[in-house]
Amino acid sequence: MTNLEKIARLAEESKYDVVRPEMDSEEEFDLQKVSILGEGTKHDVCASTATPRIVKGIDRIGSVSSAGICHSFTPDGRCVSLFKTLYTNKCSQDCGYCPNSSSCGENKTISYTPEELAKVTLSLYQSNYVEGLFLSSGMGKDEDLIMESLIESVRLLREDHKFQGYIHLKVLPGTSKDYIKRCIELVDRLSLNIETCSESRMQEVTSTKDYRYDILRRQRYIRDLSEKMDLPAGHTTQTIVGASGENDREIFESMLREYRRMKIKRMYFSSFTPVERTEFEDKENVSTGREHRLYQTDWLFRVYGFEPREIIAAFDEHGFLPKKDPKIEIARHVLDEAVDPNEASKERLLRVPGIGPKSASRIVRARKEKEIIKRRELAKFGVVLKRARPFLKLNGWKDTTLDRWMT
Amino acid sequence: MSLPKRDLELLKANRRVKKEDIELAKKIEKEDLHTATDESLLRVRGLIREAGREMHNMKGFVRFKHMGKKLKYGYMKPEHHIGFMISEWFANRFPGVVIVLGNEKESWVSIRTEKGVESEESEDIKSTVEKLADVLGLETEKDFQGLWENYYKSQYADERKNIELFEKNMPAKFRKRARNITENRFYEKTLDELE
């Protein structure tokens, strides 16, 4: 028997595929449904698939990765790693930016059944197009009924099909505590989008959602339950940038509240894009640059450990971030003199533009063994010299103050 | 203390590795690589990263076709010697299913069962799949490229078009090594529309 025959024999003998559904052939899928309901989620930007969940045993389909895996990118540069879809496009709410809103008039209702959704997910997953499922939905006529269908879809995958890939489920505004509990038992990540940064801003985009009751209260349920149960990849939220006339500072402050009070894992920002036939179709498109700068403040707070009072220095008098890296503006405020990489603390090094957590750690470790003398050495630690130079002094020598202010 | 096993494997898998790189790697710790300024350590760090990057991308970009429930196969032409690392990784993801990855010249076959992972190197992917399908009595081939194409297009936001970022995240060389037909086609179309 050749080795290939031996492998084939092992496959024949293995009983670990008996639970797998025989995959439908492609012709049996409603491709238009896949497109329309897929498109309904393209402004939901979380594409993370990283989860610390440990997959055990071999009687299963799939696994997860602690670092996450990107399976594709579209020509807009964004990662496509999950089968991201709405369950239904029917919605009773009237959000002014959304094409599924009840204020857009009658849309043709398109919905999956849990079985259909499970089959599409498994077909894409088993062909290695995606790392799992990201399931969101319009709220239908009755959000409880839709939430039940969402839960049934992920239950079917997890329990009947023994699917162990990644699942991110959206909690609909107003969902009951019992349903949230059931969701936590089944998924890697939950999210509930705050969409706007405050109650008054929410009133500018919808008359049907109650910010405190439908959103904040449900986020507290998620927070409290996930402290007692295991929600491996945590819970997240997203806000639309520029849909309700807010400034960056308002968004930044709501981000702080979300991290501190709601204990979210990540805040996502999606810049507003007007969609035809919606109430907001004539509003101006918001640049992705604005979204990007908000992500930079998020990064400074969450990864670099900057204090909010330091970050606030980057906002202008109207509460907007400048059209450049906010770290430069912050450095001008907090670094009263040039930083010596041989002496500065790691925290101080981190405040220099062009130095990140990795390069700061490398500098701190390397200088224990040998004094840093040349700029070139810093470049080898990953420092972006062009940006860092005006804020550094090496061997008592520093670049001109003019340079520092002209960066 | 030494380098983690995974890093050593990736270093050995790099097509450009030299004997002295491996010798050096055996004497150092992970931390030494982090703080390296010395050219030879930087080289080792670079080689590990390069093979690791290819490995990470192939895990995401490889696509499978199916024969029955027992056999999956996909095109892969890696630059580095990571064939088995990937086929075994997929075998662990899909227990009980034969995984075949490969190209016109070579292929890597793996399966995970209750006894562990079995792997075998084989000739070109076409003949390997034919032989296995023959033994397993499998005939019909299925793929879900059309399903993927529909979904993939639905995720594109024209107002965010950023070709540079796409090229950075999904470089042509990886699209070629994993044969990403849908992505290439859609990308070309987007470029045409640009002109």
Ligand code: SF4
């Ligand atoms: S709740 Fe608002 S944003 Fe969500 S589907 Fe309904 S109308 Fe659209």
